[in-house]
Structure formats: structure tokens, C-alpha cells
């Protein structure tokens with residue numbers, strides 16, 4: 497694959513290129529690869545079509561969330577998902593280049609991962625007190641905004657409190673980020689629930705175009721969110737991941753991998769089952785068949 501544009505950044509599973517031209521400055525190309533990460537490692541075996549499925553899912557979510565964005569006087573950064581180089585057709589988005597805000601805007605509707613640990617320590621998540629007796633996988637009384645810093649590539653994002661968001665972007669903008677993040681999550685969770693998927697939590701990134709707040713990055717994909725099959729939701733233990741459970745189970749139970757050395761290649765059946773999960777998630781959510 498060769499995108500004849502200047503590479504600006506490479507993440508675990510995505511790349512960003514400078515797509516600006518004299519006629520159309522301030523444009524980026526976000527390219528999603530078929531790489532998959534698990535246990536903080538990028539695995540050597542690609543999942544065919546993962547990049548295309550997650551890109552087309554983001555495109556669909558941008559459409560679904562536009563009314564919520566407009567109700568806040570905000571917009572999203574997508575310009576086109578078709579006007580992209582042939583080599584990355586279907587798995588690239590031409591987007592507006594923004595002044596990115598230095599906050600990972602996480603919304604949680606369920607207790608999971610680092611949220612469960614924080615709750616076990618403090619009985620709350622950030623400054624939101626929670627009822628006693630919640631367990632891993634419990635639905636929260638109301639979604640909670642749990643921002644974090646944008647860590648360097650390869651580092652973990654660090655939890656920050658609302659005061660730190662205010663310091664970073666100002667009080668008005670911080671409040672706007674919290675309210676918009678929770679509104680976008682709630683709308684996404686409502687749509688996902690109707691499709692039999694629990695949207696446990698998600699991470700949004702925002703930028704500014706002048707003074708306008710703009711939703712950026714990928715949106716409500718299994719890479720930026722925890723998707724659980726609603727049919728197997730059962731608080732009290734780690735919930736099965738909608739998309740990565742086959743990979744995690746094989747790595748943990750079959751592969752003998754020690755989670756520190758280079759991860760092993762995935763067997764064909766795990767690759768095929770994982771691809772199918774991505775395609776099924778797309779088709780269940782959008783009601784569209786994945787070509």
C-alpha cells in the first residue's frame with residue numbers, strides 16, 4: 497500500500513497523512529489498517545477488511561450523530577470517504593485539519609476496566625459518587641464523563657479530573673466537551689442497544705475549526721469503544737468483547753504467549769471468526785450489508 501502523501505503520524509492501527517493542496521489546504525487523510533491490537537501489543541496477523549469495516553462504521557456514525565452535533569452548534573471533520581486514493585479505498589477518510597484539543601473525551605455507561613478499579617478504591621468515578629454494590633459490567637445510574645490526557649504513542653492515557661480539562665481548554669469549553677460527549681454517547685448507546693449491542697464506553701476526540709467545536713478521529717468503533725453482545729451481558733465478571741474475544745481467548749488459553757515477548761501469529765480460524773465479528777457488528781448496527 498503506498499499513499500503518495502506526506503506521513504504525519506502512525507498509530508498502532510492507523511496512519512495520518514497530509515492531504516492538503518493549494519486549492520484545499522488544511523486537509524488530512526486518516527487511513528485505518530487491518531492491524532489489530534490486543535493486550536497493548538499490535539499483533540503480527542492482520543484481520544482482512546478490519547480497516548474498511550471500521551472506517552465505514554465511523555462514516556455511518558458521523559451521519560447518525562449529526563443532529564446531536566448540530567444541537568450543540570458543532571460539526572464533524574469528515575469531508576469525504578470516497579475521494580481517497582485507490583490503494584486505501586474504503587478504509588480512509590478525507591477530513592478537515594483541526595486544532596486538536598488535548599483531551600480524550602471518554603464517556604462510560606457501564607463499569608469496566610480502569611473505571612471498576614477507581615470505583616473499588618473510592619466508591620466513585622472521578623467526581624461522580626456512585627451507589628454501593630456495583631460490580632464489573634454494572635450499568636451506571638447515568639453515563640459519566642471520564643476524561644484523560646492524550647498520551648504519546650505507545651503510552652497509556654492518564655485519567656484527569658474535570659478541573660484539569662478546565663485548565664486545558666477553559667471552563668466554557670470544558671463544560672461543552674462534557675455535555676456533548678455525554679449526549680453523543682447516549683445517542684450511540686441508544687442506537688447500539690436497538691441493534692443488540694451494549695456500548696459500554698467510548699472515546700471521542702474533538703478539535704477546533706476557528707471557534708467551532710468539531711468531532712474528529714474515528715467514532716464509536718470497536719477500537720475506540722467497548723462493544724459487548726447484549727445477549728450475554730451479565731454483571732459480575734469481565735464481559736466478552738464483541739470483536740476481540742476470540743483473539744484474547746486464543747492468546748490467553750491456546751497460544752502459550754507470555755504477553756511480553758513478540759505475540760504469535762493468529763490461526764486462520766481465529767482470523768476468520770474475528771473478521772466475521774467486525775462485519776456482523778457493522779451490519780447489525782447499520783442495517784446495511786458490508787460489501
Ligand SMILES: CCOC(=O)Cn1cc(-c2ncnc(N)c2C#N)cn1
Nearest residue numbers: 505506507510573592593594712713
Ligand atoms: C495516527 C493516528 O492518530 C490519530 O488519529 C489521532 N490524531 C488525530 C489528529 C487530527 N489532527 C488534526 N485534525 C484532525 N481532524 C485530526 C483527526 N482525526 C491528529 N492525531
